[in-house]
Amino acid sequence: MNTSNTIRGEEANVRAVIAAWADAIRRKDATAALSHGAADYLHFSLAPPLIDAGVGTTDLDAWFETWDGPLDLELRDLTVTAGDAVAFSHSLNRLAGNKKREGRQELWFRCTLGFRKIGGAWKIAHEHESVPFYMDGSLRAAVDLNP
Template identity: 50%
Template sequence: MTTDSARTSETATDARRTDEEQIRAVLADRAAATKARDARRFLSHTTPDLVEFSLAPPLQYKGPQARDPRALEAWYATWQGPVEVTPTQLEITVGGDVAFCHSINRMRGTKTDGFEVELWSRATVGLRRIDGVWKITHAHDSVPFLMDGSGRAALDLKP
């Protein structure tokens, strides 16, 4: 015999699992959009009031500036072929209509000058469920820097 509280707990667990699957799908599609170098598809998962702390300057992008595909298209144009971004160690926390996740991301590809890139970065993403769809409201990517006074990014780190 199943109690009402057990049934409620099962329902909440199922809902959380569904939310996590939907968020994983959003992040996977963004990675696929980057690989395809499709800026509009990448940005389709964001809200109009997006706040983003990207690896590239400036310190932050907000709203229309963060959602302007031209900057992303210009960055894609600096690569030959696909740009692979693979999230690892992804953790998702969902609470009602808000969620956040963090991961260690591997980026690989070849720049137009032939330089081969492989770097690991840290990512945190905040989401809101709007009209039943998970949308990214906040994104933050970073790399550690060397604390030796040089201020250089530590691009050779691996998990």
């Protein structure tokens, strides 16, 4: 039977996973970041392709290598809804850092994470990142927005 204390406890557990995952991204630790993913993890990333299933450490390490130093990842307005077996979160995230050969980069984007409890542990089953685009016919990504 669910009680409000159980639900609050599950929310706290999901938030702990999100915090550990975000910290691994900041440190550019692909193994630690991906350790929070389910075996059938599905990623709708900002980068192509449209659907990315089974991202491995090689791909994530290659992306991390395009940055000098640690990454700054801020999660703003993080909201978590958790039940006994599934949960989801959404936030506005800011990614910033020094891109090799390009200098300082900063981007706000939307992030939704879907979780499943597997073997008693919360795992990220689905990650969806997006930026809005200008509806003026240009189809330009609106990467200049701030919350």
